[in-house]
Amino acid sequence: MNLFCLGLSHHTADVATREQFAGSATAESILRQTGCAEALLLTTCNRVEVYAVSQKRVSTDEIARCLTRKIDIDPHDYAPPFYRYEAEKCVQHLFRVASGLDSMVVGESEIFGQAKKAYESARTSGAVGPYLHRLFQRAFRVAKQVRTHTDIARGAVSVGSVAVDLAQRIFGELSDCKVLVLGAGETSERTARALISRGVSDLRVSNRSMDRASELAQAVGGRAVPFDEWTAQCREIDILITSTASETPLLTADKLAPMLRGRLDRPLFIIDIAVPRDVDPSVNEMEGVYLYDIDSIRSVAEQSLALRRKQVAAAEGIIAEHVADFVDSISRGLNRLSQTAEHPSLGENPLRASEL
Amino acid sequence: MDRYLLIVSTVCFLAAVVHTIVELRTGVFRPMRFNFFAVGLGFIFQTAFLSVRGHALGRCPLTNLFEVFVFLAWSVALMYMLVGPLYRLSLMGAFTAPLVVLLQGFALVAPIDIRHPVKVPANPWLEFHASISTVAYGAFALACIAGIMYLIQERQLKTHQLHSVFYHLPPLTDLYATVTRLLWWGFALYTLGIVSGFFTGHPLPRVQVVAAIGVWLLYAVILQGRHLRWLAPKWVAALCIIGFSVALALLWGIEFTAEMRPLP
Numbered sequence: 077m078n079l080f081c082l083g084l085s086h087h088t089a090d091v092a093t094r095e096q097f098a099g100s101a102t103a104e105s106i107l108r109q110t111g112c113a114e115a116l117l118l119t120t121c122n123r124v125e126v127y128a129v130s131q132k133r134v135s136t137d138e139i140a141r142c143l144t145r146k147i148d149i150d151p152h153d154y155a156p157p158f159y160r161y162e163a164e165k166c167v168q169h170l171f172r173v174a175s176g177l178d179s180m181v182v183g184e185s186e187i188f189g190q191a192k193k194a195y196e197s198a199r200t201s202g203a204v205g206p207y208l209h210r211l212f213q214r215a216f217r218v219a220k221q222v223r224t225h226t227d228i229a230r231g232a233v234s235v236g237s238v239a240v241d242l243a244q245r246i247f248g249e250l251s252d253c254k255v256l257v258l259g260a261g262e263t264s265e266r267t268a269r270a271l272i273s274r275g276v277s278d279l280r281v282s283n284r285s286m287d288r289a290s291e292l293a294q295a296v297g298g299r300a301v302p303f304d305e306w307t308a309q310c311r312e313i314d315i316l317i318t319s320t321a322s323e324t325p326l327l328t329a330d331k332l333a334p335m336l337r338g339r340l341d342r343p344l345f346i347i348d349i350a351v352p353r354d355v356d357p358s359v360n361e362m363e364g365v366y367l368y369d370i371d372s373i374r375s376v377a378e379q380s381l382a383l384r385r386k387q388v389a390a391a392e393g394i395i396a397e398h399v400a401d402f403v404d405s406i407s408r409g410l411n412r413l414s415q416t417a418e419h420p421s422l423g424e425n426p427l428r429a430s431e432l
Numbered sequence: 433m434d435r436y437l438l439i440v441s442t443v444c445f446l447a448a449v450v451h452t453i454v455e456l457r458t459g460v461f462r463p464m465r466f467n468f469f470a471v472g473l474g475f476i477f478q479t480a481f482l483s484v485r486g487h488a489l490g491r492c493p494l495t496n497l498f499e500v501f502v503f504l505a506w507s508v509a510l511m512y513m514l515v516g517p518l519y520r521l522s523l524m525g526a527f528t529a530p531l532v533v534l535l536q537g538f539a540l541v542a543p544i545d546i547r548h549p550v551k552v553p554a555n556p557w558l559e560f561h562a563s564i565s566t567v568a569y570g571a572f573a574l575a576c577i578a579g580i581m582y583l584i585q586e587r588q589l590k591t592h593q594l595h596s597v598f599y600h601l602p603p604l605t606d607l608y609a610t611v612t613r614l615l616w617w618g619f620a621l622y623t624l625g626i627v628s629g630f631f632t633g634h635p636l637p638r639v640q641v642v643a644a645i646g647v648w649l650l651y652a653v654i655l656q657g658r659h660l661r662w663l664a665p666k667w668v669a670a671l672c673i674i675g676f677s678v679a680l681a682l683l684w685g686i687e688f689t690a691e692m693r694p695l696p
Binding site: 230246338340341343364383386 | 602608
């Protein structure tokens with residue numbers, strides 16, 4: 077049996093090339109057209125990959141032809157960007173992909189869910205047999221272990237997730253936090269939604285246009301606050317997200333100082349995503365105030381990515397152990413399989429028996 | 433013989449310290465299980481040491497500076513074992529271990545294990561006073577450690593420079609709550625220790641009484657400042673560190689002067 081995978085990813089092909097091969101094929105159609113014993117198609121915005129098991133060698137061109145949207149295309153035009161991994165290399169590649177090591181944002185967890193979905197879809201259609209079943213189950217185990225035993229998924233890498241991450245580092249549980257969104261822009265909406273997804277229930281929205289404030293408040297399940305009342309809100313809130321189009325800072329240390337009286341032991345976390353900035357940088361010097369503008373959020377995201385990259389070696393170590401173990405167990409299974417074929421009385425297919 | 437138990441205990445705590453340093457250097461900071469295990473094992477050996485020493489003395493092993501330091505290290509570990517898992521402060525083990533290593537290392541190296549020529553008679557009130565005061569010091573030590581953790585976390589958040597350790601430290605508000613709880617625990621136990629000192633049946637040396645009341649007043653001021661919100665959390669955390677340093681210096685002074693005179 078040949079285990080192999082081939083595909084295109086953000087490493088090897090641009091989006092225009094990737095989209096030529098995404099969406100038209102299914103695992104079933106690949107089985108039908110190539111004669112593979114098992115097949116699984118993993119399609120995400122960053123990759124199109126086929127994992128397959130076959131008795132005879134199936135060429136890259138054959139698979140590529142199954143994937144392409146154009147029928148009359150010359151295989152030589154699109155074959156070069158495809159990568160192909162066989163046997164052990166294929167196992168290693170899948171483990172890296174499932175663990176997020178091959179992702180554009182190293183350590184992202186979305187790929188894990190996408191791989192699970194692809195596996196479920198192929199399993200339901202009957203395209204997955206004992207080999208791919210075993211391979212993917214192990215890949216999911218490896219991905220979980222990598223996440224648990226390294227810091228590969230630590231730290232946030234987008235504005236919304238950085239804001240949530242920092243808020244949790246300051247307040248812990250966010251369910252009791254009061255949030256004010258100042259300026260109803262797209263990024264502040266995304267940030268507010270990210271906070272709501274982590275348990276924030278008291279959300280207020282203030283905007284120069286009350287209609288827009290009400291609209292956003294309704295969309296995120298908060299309440300609108302008139303723009304001339306937002307400064308008074310600073311006495312009560314824990315998190316302030318600002319993104320207005322103001323040319324001058326709306327919040328300065330002098331304005332904030334009287335509002336901080338009486339809340340010395342309650343931190344105030346300010347996320348200023350406006351350009352030009354809505355909050356004077358000197359506010360960060362105030363006791364208990366943590367101010368992050370768009371540059372510092374980007375810097376945190378970069379630090380998180382750097383931290384994740386540091387974890388790659390540790391993750392590769394875990395993957396290497398699993399690859400060796402998996403290849404060993406598969407070859408032992410195949411040996412037993414051949415013995416069973418020679419002596420049918422020894423039992424059924426051990427892989428099928430053990431895994432299904 | 434009992435010193436071997438203490439050496440093994442110190443090695444366990446040292447293992448937690450080394451483990452933390454190695455993980456910090458590699459950037460893979462996952463101190464949870466190993467540190468808790470190492471500190472737990474160290475605590476068992478500490479307890480064994482104190483038990484053996486206590487049996488030999490026929491009373492609570494707080495008869496010289498050596499025993500006071502070991503008992504204090506034991507109290508710190510005890511407080512960590514109680515507080516760490518309760519408040520999910522697993523990283524506290526990484527901070528607790530160096531303090532215990534310092535206390536026990538000093539006790540082992542310095543020539544302070546001086547046995548009294550005559551067997552010190554048991555005095556339940558005196559033993560209660562000494563042990564409860566030392567456990568209170570353990571709580572103050574842990575408040576100091578939580579204060580250090582708070583200041584590290586606060587500094588990282590203010591400067592926007594987030595190290596790997598940032599993701600393993602508890603949230604600021606949780607750390608502050610822990611500092612406050614430990615201060616209250618320490619203060620209550622210390623008050624009990626001071627009050628019980630008056631029931632020992634022996635006249636207390638003036639220097640000890642003044643020092644003890646000085647420490648009590650220092651922590652009373654910190655707690656009052658925190659309660660009335662005169663002090664920002666950062667200053668409460670900083671004062672916990674200063675307070676414990678002062679208290680430790682005074683404890684040494686008290687014990688040193690106590691050894692200059694015959695024990696009751």
